Amino acid sequence: MRTRVPYVQSAASQQVPPPYHFPGVTVNAFYMNISMERVQRYCDTYLNIGEESTREYVYRPLAAWPYATVLFLDYPTMISAAPPSPGLHEVPYADRGAISQTEVFVAIPVVRYGRGAKRLITDTALEWALPFIVVGNPMSSVCGREMLGLGKLLADIENGVGRYPESFHGRISLPGWPDDEPGTMQRMQEFMRIETKPVLPTPAGTQPPYRSLATLMESPEASKLVGGMASVSNFIDSFSLGLIPTSMRTVGLKQYRDAADPQRAVYQALVTCRAQYLNVRDVRFYNELDIDMYFNDIGSFHEILEVFLEVGAQPTGKPHSVNTVAALRFEADINFDTLRVIREFPIDRDGLPPTPGASDLVSRWYRPLRGFFGPRRGVGLP
Template identity: 45%
Template sequence: MRPNHSPEYVQSDNSLDVAPPYFFPNVDVQGFVIEADLKAVQKYCDDFLNLGTREERGFEYRAVPAWPFAQLLFLHYPVMISAAPDVVKGGNGRDSENPIPSSNPDFIVPMADRGTTSQNEVFAAIPVMRYGVGPKGLLVESELEWILPFIVVDQPWSCVCGREMLGLGKMMSRIDIGPGYLPGSFLGEVHMPGWDGNSPEMQHDLPFLYVQTGPALPTFRATEPLKSLATAFQAKPVRWALEKIAGLSNFVDDASLGLVPTTMQTVALKQYRDAVDPECAVYQALVGCRSKYSEISNLDFYDERDIWVMFNYVGSFREAVDVILGDELKKPLVVYPELDKTVSITGRMAKVVGAFKFSANVDFDDMRVLHEFDIRKDRKEGGHGQVLKRGSSDLTARWFRPLKGFFGPRPMP
């Protein structure tokens, strides 16, 4: 049921946006667990999630000390399908006798009938914890969610839908995914628009990310002592057991200690810039959605010692890299592939602690606005003047949502 305060969305046949939920079968996933800088993660939370004062918003996001890692995922979607119901103007649409009412001017092409597409996608995901304020808020409004410091796609439809519906800051890029130099290996590259530095120049296509792996386990190193969780999965009985019951997402979560992300509840800042005063926003909200992996198959692990994960640490890319790795260089920069070492050395290596690949069906659902921020007249000055638009919150944790009606007033049907 549509909330009373929400106006009906005006849909156009020639619009690129497609309403959620979405279903993506047989997605190929390449995942890399890399070390993250918790101070940088907390700074991201303070800059993009903890807006205003803690008392005003009623929550606080913090980095998770027990998990100082980021998930770097390369995904290939062979088929992308909208699972949304028919969208019709005026209540007149298809029926069994007239499935295509071309004479009806109010008819809008159903989302599921708009065809399918495919894409490549790359993003980094880091867990953060939302804590409610006060004893009650701490109990029923605290939840683990995932931030996405960067997410890039090579499909315009996905870019538009990700920004408009999911609140994800998707950017268009060129993503090359394929086999590596050795049998059973992987090679992934990302190029996207950026600037080399702070000097005046035109934005141009630059390499951003380079990932190269060795073959999946077991490899020629199989006789060496186990040095990580990933290498432990080279044992055939363990891999066989995982493959047989990998459809049980909870088991995969537990058995891999979080290396394989079967469910992610994301949080992102969705905002629209004020055209009259471009330094201000006319709308700001934290929005969330759930990505769920099911029917997991072909689960394999890489030896993390055979993996290169390298960012092009230059110009406008530095901010995105710093959110994950921090702004303190712990190791010297190296030569980035494809770039002339006589020009500059800009490759920044990430430390890989685990890597895997699998195939799965992916669902995107449970989209909701977690918190709308107040829009104030003197927002730019940080003051507390006239409220132009009062915000609202829906921060109840997922585990408590089915019980919420038993502990408070229930809405009238």
């Protein structure tokens, strides 16, 4: 007979809830083309869960932005901004010290649309799916998975200056199976590497700088085209869908699997959280034509690459080169807050009460009226 195991939140827990404050983050961002078909496949697998006939939403790729963003982030200080819990005699999270870490993720914009009978009252939102995210800090890895629904992996990450001053070198190593041979063990292998020349202007490049997107952005003609803006920084600050997302709301599938039957979930929910990029400064461009970026298409890594890269049906055993369409470096202060569970999926559990479904997808204009016309969030849905 199965019994429920109670969940205990201890004051000694290393899991820290949002909000977080990250000052002085260094970000290296690289943009590459991505297949809309693969993005839709990801949405259908991890976001569009449940029967289509009864689901009140659908996720689709943002057709106007057919790019994936690869971000290398260096957090010198990670601070918990969570207020102390009233009535509890414990050390506030903010007083427990700070940590630092490196992080790399692939971000893809997706749009959630309302559908069916609830289309008019279901919120339509731009969100960012993170099909791949690794961190160098084990606490962040566990906390991100358990609290935020982000599928963080623990990895060895190199993030620093490359061969030339003002250049960038990034490298990720992950545990993986080198092939499909039975009886083989996982081992640390290089998953990704990226090398740049120095930021522009530089004499060290091999490709003409006038062909770079950065040169276009910095030209007076480009400034006039975007409304008389005088600089790249103004251009970036004025477009949330530009090269720097000033407000990025992530969406992820948070789920727990039954240890006795890993094919069954005992909890599933869509979770969103907002990352605000504030005080963006020291924006510098790389010549995207002078960047070497590749992913190793070997063994078990192939399953990861299939999500966001145009790779074949089988691993090639060779590096898969990727062309970047833009690349830049900047510093910013990042706030990570407003954690929100937007959809909890109903689950039938053998020998235990079923988990009811719940939804918080209604549009802002309808929320003040929801108490009059419908059930509150948390009430089981038909």
